[in-house]
Amino acid sequence: MLLPTEVLARATLFEVIRVDPEPPGHDEPHPGKPVAVWSPAEAQPALTLIAALPRSAPHPCGQHPGWAIRAYRDALEPPLFEARFCFGCHEARLHGPAVPPELARQFFRPDGPEGRALLARFRACEPIPPVVPAGRMSSLPQPELALPGGMLLRPWETYDAPSLVAACKDPDIQHWNRPGHRTLAEAEDRIARFRGLWQAEEAAIWAIAPATGGPAVGLIGVADLDLRGGSGEILYWLLPAGRGKRIMVPATDLIARWAFDELGLQRVRITHSVANPASCAIATKAGFPLEGTMRGALLHADGWHDEHLHARLRTDVVSRP
Template identity: 40%
Template sequence: MSATGAARAPEPWSGPGVVLRAFEWSDEADLAEAFTDPAVATWNPGPAEGALAFMRERNDWSAGTHASWAVTETAAGPAGSGRLLGSVSLHKIDRDQGDAEVGYWVAPWARGRRLGAAAAAAAAAYGFERLGLHRVYLFHAVENPASCAVARRAGFLLEGTLRQSFRYPDGRHHDEHLHARLVTDR
């Protein structure tokens, strides 16, 4: 742990049905494939410098501003193994305010198994238990009902709609839903 109390490198974490682990070199091909998927690419800016740069950035927690993981299933074997099924991050960690934003995506070969909700809930639990956060929130484009379903399944309550609040990879500002969980919601 660093002086801020945050880990400097990915700390494995798990939740019901998922293991959150560091990105591994063996994930490179799966990452490259996932970022070409229209559902991922539409709502998530892909890594401009490629999969390896993405993994290096996500595995470097030293700034204390994010905690990011590769998502695998617990059924895949011991923690730290298994095919990459998605990604989840706590970012914009604000220790003074006790909050962070969660972001996630699920690879096309893993959809329909509720892994996104399990990963988002596990990341929120990490924020509450390991970082002492009070609130974890997320945004998604209103036109992305799958992400809304993930948020609701993960226990994030809908708080409202923000008008044209974020410019997505298509270059347009989209309306977004704001969802949040409080440490007391568990």
């Protein structure tokens, strides 16, 4: 493929453009979003690939160009030329005051090594969008979610503080979840922190409580949220008053479905000590297959524990428990 070599010699700046589907106006650059700015040295590998593109016959695809490169002599001046590429119809169009008519429309092979390498360079310029856009979670109200057996997932309230204090004194919760010890005032502060974590889009924590009212008997939520990467980790515990009701498996499934369907995560994990078979059973029954063992991953009161890693993807087909 031919480029206007005299114009290239004057260029001091290049832009890579992700082209919009709207057609351009007459004698105007194709609209789009700049995704990279290159110096001549940075642009040279792409320019070399463009010059090496083999010619091709037209291949109409009914689409618009996907990528363009603009050359400037000065950032404050109009571009010297723009070359826009459609990798579907094999067409490249060059536009600019110094582009001779014979170079204005050319056809190239996009499926050869040069075409694939050029497209890869263009795509590498475009940032990967976040899986969950910032602000989505904080704009959502924290919902109440019904559980079987007359139980409910709801936001934590200040009157639930004694439940947090009790959890810190329960030997099983203390051993596996390491909540530390809290006074009533510290528990109230922690509940206020739960609300702050939602607004900060760092965690979503629910109380497990009777649907008819009353204090929390357990906790479940998604923490360690990475909204840009689309992942989080489910954590849970139950006080003795909530055990034996067979609610933790459906609660875990419900939180996973909320994380996928409402929040938009791609992957949710559960980790637990290999010495905690009850948690392993909950994860497996809730549709989180065991992926492996993380050696020496968490320090408990009795030393370092290996941990099981379970995970569930948004695309997994899981029956409701």
